[in-house]
Amino acid sequence: MAESFSLQNVLDTFKSSLSENKEIYIQYYIAGWKELVSFMNSLGTVFSFISKDAVNKIQILENLQAGESGSHYLTVQSMVKYELENELVDLTKRSSHPESGCRTLLRLHRALLWLELFLERLRTSTEESKTSVMCSDAYNESLAQHHAWIIRKATGVAFCALPGRDSFFQVMNAGSEQEVVALLGEALALISEVHQITEDLYGQNNLLELP
Numbered sequence: 398m399a400e401s402f403s404l405q406n407v408l409d410t411f412k413s414s415l416s417e418n419k420e421i422y423i424q425y426y427i428a429g430w431k432e433l434v435s436f437m438n439s440l441g442t443v444f445s446f447i448s449k450d451a452v453n454k455i456q457i458l459e460n461l462q463a464g465e466s467g468s469h470y471l472t473v474q475s476m477v478k479y480e481l482e483n484e485l486v487d488l489t490k491r492s493s494h495p496e497s498g499c500r501t502l503l504r505l506h507r508a509l510l511w512l513e514l515f516l517e518r519l520r521t522s523t524e525e526s527k528t529s530v531m532c533s534d535a536y537n538e539s540l541a542q543h544h545a546w547i548i549r550k551a552t553g554v555a556f557c558a559l560p561g562r563d564s565f566f567q568v569m570n571a572g573s574e575q576e577v578v579a580l581l582g583e584a585l586a587l588i589s590e591v592h593q594i595t596e597d598l599y600g601q602n603n604l605l606e607l608p
């Protein structure tokens with residue numbers, strides 16, 4: 398398991414991603430994902446195909462931030478405005494802008510819903526609950542509808558290799574079970590807020606189905 402991983406770190410980075418006026422700083426949003434990916438890497442090579450895709454998407458966003466138009470990629474709101482005003486988003490099929498920031502962040506945004514559903518299941522789970530079941534139920538309610546059959550199959554296999562509930566509670570590094578449950582509640586409120594702000598922004602701009 399990743400030694401330095403803690404749920405508090407994830408909570409802190411997502412907290413930093415929200416500005417006073419509820420804009421989302423891409424740098425911290427990405428940092429939250431990096432924490433999660435480092436945890437996933439510690440679970441074994443069966444998860445490599447998932448973490449490679451997440452890392453690839455994080456890298457695309459980091460490249461945009463480091464590029465000559467980087468100042469427009471400060472927040473999700475400024476990115477959406479800039480890319481739409483400058484016609485930098487493929488809206489109906491992938492063509493001239495296959496790796497726009499809007500499209501790339503949408504994939505992570507959908508995965509954030511999976512995370513929210515999974516953590517909520519963990520929070521309310523009992524000793525008998527199976528992480529593989531919680532994880533695949535959350536996946537089926539969120540990301541699965543956006544994935545091809547082959548990805549759904551591979552993902553199902555990977556879920557079977559997940560460690561048990563006790564290991565998850567330990568790796569969160571948040572103390573006793575009651576403390577973990579309390580911290581999960583706090584993290585969930587924040588993740589849900591970040592998700593909802595992005596969902597509303599993308600919905601208002603018809604960006605929720607970007608190819």
Ligand SMILES: CCCCCCCC/C=C\CCCCCCCC(=O)N[C@@H](COP(=O)(O)O)[C@H](O)/C=C/CCCCCCCCCCCCC
Pocket residue numbers: 404433434436437446447448450451504505507508511512532536540544548552559565568569608
């Ligand atoms: C104590 C905390 C517990 C929670 C720890 C969670 C750690 C999760 C870390 C990272 C999650 C990975 C995020 C994956 C992003 C996937 C984006 C995506 O949907 N990509 C697909 C579409 O992209 P395009 O082809 O349109 O560019 C792509 O096809 C996907 C390929 C790989 C499979 C993605 C499966 C995602 C499953 C998410 C569950 C992860 C389970 C990890 C369990 C710890």
